[in-house]
Amino acid sequence: MAAPAILTPADIEAWIRLMAQAFEANMERLSQLDAALGDGDHGTSMVRSFRAIIAKLDAAPPPPDIASLLRLAGMTLLSVSGGATGPLFGTIFLEAGKQAQGKSQIDLAGVAAMMNAASAGVMARGGAQPGDKTMVDALAPAAEALARASAEGLDLATALAQASAAALAGAQATAAMPATKGRARYLGERSRGHEDAGAHSVALIIDVLAQVAAQPQAGSTTTNKGEH
Amino acid sequence: MPGLRNPTKERDEAMKMKKLINDPFAVSDELVDGFMAAYGADLIRLEGMNVLVKKGFPRLGRVGVVVGGGSGHEPLFIGYVGHNMADAVVEGQIFAAPSPDLSYAAAHAVNGGAGVLFLYNNYAGDRLNFDMGAEMAKADGIDVRTVLVWDDVASGPPDQPQLRRGTAADVFVIHIAGAAAESGAGIDEVVRLTEKARDNSRSIGVALSSCTLPATGKATFEIGDDEMEVGMGLHGEAGVQRTTLRSADETARMMLPLLLKDLPFKRGDTVNLLINGYGSTTLMEMYIMNRAYHRLLAEEGISVHRTEIGNFCTTQEMAGCSLTLLRLDDELMKLVDAPASCPAYTRF
Numbered sequence: 001m002a003a004p005a006i007l008t009p010a011d012i013e014a015w016i017r018l019m020a021q022a023f024e025a026n027m028e029r030l031s032q033l034d035a036a037l038g039d040g041d042h043g044t045s046m047v048r049s050f051r052a053i054i055a056k057l058d059a060a061p062p063p064p065d066i067a068s069l070l071r072l073a074g075m076t077l078l079s080v081s082g083g084a085t086g087p088l089f090g091t092i093f094l095e096a097g098k099q100a101q102g103k104s105q106i107d108l109a110g111v112a113a114m115m116n117a118a119s120a121g122v123m124a125r126g127g128a129q130p131g132d133k134t135m136v137d138a139l140a141p142a143a144e145a146l147a148r149a150s151a152e153g154l155d156l157a158t159a160l161a162q163a164s165a166a167a168l169a170g171a172q173a174t175a176a177m178p179a180t181k182g183r184a185r186y187l188g189e190r191s192r193g194h195e196d197a198g199a200h201s202v203a204l205i206i207d208v209l210a211q212v213a214a215q216p217q218a219g220s221t222t223t224n225k226g227e228h
Numbered sequence: 229m230p231g232l233r234n235p236t237k238e239r240d241e242a243m244k245m246k247k248l249i250n251d252p253f254a255v256s257d258e259l260v261d262g263f264m265a266a267y268g269a270d271l272i273r274l275e276g277m278n279v280l281v282k283k284g285f286p287r288l289g290r291v292g293v294v295v296g297g298g299s300g301h302e303p304l305f306i307g308y309v310g311h312n313m314a315d316a317v318v319e320g321q322i323f324a325a326p327s328p329d330l331s332y333a334a335a336h337a338v339n340g341g342a343g344v345l346f347l348y349n350n351y352a353g354d355r356l357n358f359d360m361g362a363e364m365a366k367a368d369g370i371d372v373r374t375v376l377v378w379d380d381v382a383s384g385p386p387d388q389p390q391l392r393r394g395t396a397a398d399v400f401v402i403h404i405a406g407a408a409a410e411s412g413a414g415i416d417e418v419v420r421l422t423e424k425a426r427d428n429s430r431s432i433g434v435a436l437s438s439c440t441l442p443a444t445g446k447a448t449f450e451i452g453d454d455e456m457e458v459g460m461g462l463h464g465e466a467g468v469q470r471t472t473l474r475s476a477d478e479t480a481r482m483m484l485p486l487l488l489k490d491l492p493f494k495r496g497d498t499v500n501l502l503i504n505g506y507g508s509t510t511l512m513e514m515y516i517m518n519r520a521y522h523r524l525l526a527e528e529g530i531s532v533h534r535t536e537i538g539n540f541c542t543t544q545e546m547a548g549c550s551l552t553l554l555r556l557d558d559e560l561m562k563l564v565d566a567p568a569s570c571p572a573y574t575r576f
Contacts, residue, residue: 079329
């Protein structure tokens with residue numbers, strides 16, 4: 001049975017739950033990355049936020065539509081993460097959610113629009129451009145890869161796999177860049193050689209979405225927790 | 229939350245740090261509980277939030293002034309809600325910006341249909357979070373404006389004030405914003421006067437020792453027993469000059485010119501002067517520094533209208549103090565002379 005051409009609300013909920021698992025599995029690694037350049041709490045911050053998101057999903061019948069699910073994730077990240085993480089990661093899901101308004105399912109063009117809105121939103125909010133050694137260095141390439149795949153008429157699963165690869169490559173490329181934003185910029189040249197933790201979180205988020213899209217049916221769980 | 233913390237290790241760290249706290253992760257919530265028990269008669273705490281609002285708000289037709297930032301700098305900002313001062317305060321976790329849902333709720337709580345001013349210190353995390361809260365409030369039709377305080381001359385060049393950090397000038401700027409709003413000025417006028425107060429304020433500090441964070445028990449920076457650092461930031465950000473400890477008079481002579489040349493303050497100017505203790509520096513030391521500053525300013529032909537000395541904007545138990553000068557003209561003087569009454573600051 002072929003992977004589906006669309007994402008349903010059940011797929012989006014599965015994505016959120018798998019992201020929570022992936023952040024639990026990668027918490028130490030993300031905090032270590034962040035400790036080199038910041039105050040080392042990025043991993044715990046994402047875990048705390050996703051635990052709060054899951055608690056909300058479990059506490060009441062989950063919102064039935066994609067836009068509301070994404071908004072729930074975004075608003076929770078906003079109020080729980082703290083620091084710069086809340087507004088920046090919250091923006092990803094809030095902007096994606098706006099694109100999904102009124103839609104009961106999303107095709108590749110829709111996913112590309114969501115990722116594009118997320119990328120533009122994060123750049124507008126944080127002021128970072130590609131090359132600044134931030135989460136944008138994973139998010140922008142992923143959005144571009146999706147736009148290309150959509151234009152080429154590829155299937156959803158392949159497109160998201162390409163986006164995931166682009167995000168990971170982008171995150172790894174941040175190692176060579178000097179930091180210009182956030183606390184890390186005070187380290188100047190000493191920030192080279194360390195990858196940006198936020199970029200890795202973005203790569204993780206997109207990788208998990210690619211896993212969901214690759215499943216033959218909506219909502220099935222996977223044993224691969226997406227460790228990088 | 230289970231799995232994220234090591235309670236035994238935390239208790240050990242907390243004991244080394246020697247503070248009177250309970251759960252280090254609950255300090256912000258508990259300090260607000262205690263503050264409300266002391267000073268909450270005229271305040272309302274928004275449900276489930278560390279947001280305090282004056283009773284009787286919103287007031288129809290009246291500009292609302294919201295201040296806030298990370299906790300850990302008490303009495304900043306929590307102590308500055310009061311008469312001719314702020315109307316609401318938004319408290320983040322220790323040294324962390326308050327999340328957008330808090331400033332969004334505060335904007336609604338003080339919105340009398342005449343506009344809301346967000347007034348806070350210039351730090352990237354604060355800007356990100358307050359900007360988002362402002363956007364959310366604007367989407368609901370509230371006219372939210374923002375004025376950032378960026379008085380610290382050590383953290384950026386004079387021609388790029390937007391790179392500078394906000395510090396103890398908050399006391400004067402909040403007072404002027406609050407008095408302007410209370411006098412019935414419209415939002416454009418409140419913004420103009422607040423920006424003017426901000427633009428005429430300059431500060432510089434000297435740090436003698438670090439502080440420890442409740443959640444980690446760790447010092448925020450390293451400094452030698454016989455050293456001091458001029459221009460160090462409120463969170464331990466690097467300053468402009470680290471030297472061995474000097475006398476009070478020598479330190480004042482080092483620091484004052486850095487302020488005077490920055491505005492620049494000139495012969496014939498009238499200023500308000502504020503000495504702010506970072507937390508563990510004694511009043512004795514601050515009075516002695518004040519003696520030096522008054523003498524040096526007299527030599528420069530700059531007259532001091534009012535002097536304020538105390539712990540207005542602290543950083544836990546950090547040692548050191550800062551100097552703030554606010555250049556006055558007639559309209560700023562009238563506002564900063566308005567009687568003020570709030571837990572951190574009462575003047576007649």
